Amino acid sequence: MTTAASPPTRKDAARNRARLLEAAEQLYATEGLSVTLKDVAHRAGVGVGTVYRHFSTKDDLLDAIFADRLACATDSARAAAADSDGWRGLVRYLEDSMHMQANNCGLRGLVVSSAPSCPLVIKSREEIAPLVQQMVAKAKEQGTLRPDFDATDVTFIQVALAAIIEATWQTSPGLYRRHLRLFIDGMRAGSHREPPAEPLDSPNAKGSPRAGSRSPTVPIPGDQANSS
Numbered sequence: 001m002t003t004a005a006s007p008p009t010r011k012d013a014a015r016n017r018a019r020l021l022e023a024a025e026q027l028y029a030t031e032g033l034s035v036t037l038k039d040v041a042h043r044a045g046v047g048v049g050t051v052y053r054h055f056s057t058k059d060d061l062l063d064a065i066f067a068d069r070l071a072c073a074t075d076s077a078r079a080a081a082a083d084s085d086g087w088r089g090l091v092r093y094l095e096d097s098m099h100m101q102a103n104n105c106g107l108r109g110l111v112v113s114s115a116p117s118c119p120l121v122i123k124s125r126e127e128i129a130p131l132v133q134q135m136v137a138k139a140k141e142q143g144t145l146r147p148d149f150d151a152t153d154v155t156f157i158q159v160a161l162a163a164i165i166e167a168t169w170q171t172s173p174g175l176y177r178r179h180l181r182l183f184i185d186g187m188r189a190g191s192h193r194e195p196p197a198e199p200l201d202s203p204n205a206k207g208s209p210r211a212g213s214r215s216p217t218v219p220i221p222g223d224q225a226n227s228s
Contacts, residue, residue: 017054019044025065028106033113035106037061062110063120069107070124073100081131086138087145090154091184093135097158098180102165102173112162146189157183 023043055061083089101108139145
């Protein structure tokens with residue numbers, strides 16, 4: 001006569017959760033958002049069912065992994081916006097944001113994703129967007145940021161740098177810093193020429209959002225985070 005398998009104890013469950021989080025963090029940091037829950041289960045040495053007992057969706061797992069890093073991103077933006085020197089705060093924000101992205105492929109994918117589904121990512125963007133606007137407005141008022149610079153330009157600078165990181169991280173992981181500095185130099189007041197196009201949220205820009213729609217608020221390329 002066979003006996004039924006004993007249900008997992010709380011210690012077993014806690015141990016499995018810790019193994020899953022460790023495996024997922026390693027995979028997403030190095031492989032990006034294409035990692036599946038099956039991949040995580042394999043790395044952790046457990047069945048896929050164990051993953052789903054702890055995280056019902058991939059978004060739940062991503063939120064658990066990146067909660068601290070997203071909080072750090074928000075804190076960084078808040079500190080930069082509070083800097084009395086607008087230019088210094090804006091540059092600091094860009095440097096800190098790109099440093100975090102350069103060191104974690106999964107975070108980079110979440111930050112520049114065009115349509116995030118993770119609740120914490122959405123919340124982070126909503127919190128960071130007005131802080132970036134404050135940095136830009138302050139630097140303009142102080143005359144250190146070129147007057148035609150728009151808060152949405154911060155978004156696309158980060159998108160461009162994320163693409164550079166993706167293309168060069170295996171051979172030249174620090175190369176993005178050169179291009180970040182080039183962007184920063186081009187942001188300075190007095191160094192600008194008339195740009196060839198309006199910022200994305202300008203009513204004059206081709207393809208700009210309609211009135212009442214939300215412009216990009218990326219705080220920190222863009223695999224979707226909701227595939228499993």
